Amino acid sequence: MEKIVIHLTEVLMLIVLLFGTSKYWTWKLRKGYNIENKNISYSIFVSIQFLTMAMMTFLSADAQNSSYIESLSLIGDGAWECWTYLGINIFGLVFLMMIANIIGHLMYAITMKEELSLYEEIMENNIAPVILCSILILIFGILLSIYILKPYLLDWISSKSNLVPLL
Numbered sequence: 001m002e003k004i005v006i007h008l009t010e011v012l013m014l015i016v017l018l019f020g021t022s023k024y025w026t027w028k029l030r031k032g033y034n035i036e037n038k039n040i041s042y043s044i045f046v047s048i049q050f051l052t053m054a055m056m057t058f059l060s061a062d063a064q065n066s067s068y069i070e071s072l073s074l075i076g077d078g079a080w081e082c083w084t085y086l087g088i089n090i091f092g093l094v095f096l097m098m099i100a101n102i103i104g105h106l107m108y109a110i111t112m113k114e115e116l117s118l119y120e121e122i123m124e125n126n127i128a129p130v131i132l133c134s135i136l137i138l139i140f141g142i143l144l145s146i147y148i149l150k151p152y153l154l155d156w157i158s159s160k161s162n163l164v165p166l167l
Helices: 002-031 040-060 063-070 079-111 118-123 127-161
Strands: none
Touching: 002 040, 002 063, 002 079, 040 079, 040 118, 040 127, 063 079, 063 127, 079 118, 079 127, 118 127
């Protein structure tokens, strides 16, 4: 039963991260730039942001990390390590999502310097630049998740539990 609760906690973590992503882009784009509900570019951009967050969460998970976390408890002995791992995972996902967005936006701004900004393109409902920038963010989010967050979490767990990482 404890294993199911820990995995449900990870699913809840993803739901909270997706909700936070939705709230942020609603605040930044819909309210900041007065974008309508019918804007397809906005929907594509936010959908790929959701996909990026879900892929980052999925790809940062490791079988060794999961087996160690399953051996812990949410309450009582081992709870501190379990909640610390979840906190580090959430912080890492949010931080790397921000980095992926910064890199994607910068690459878009550098390559399309004479064009409109990405948010102006979203306001005008231009789909092509939104897909380009969103795919860049997706690629960088996946790469950061696999090559930075996953090894960091494995290293953190192996230092706490004397776990020998399998490669």
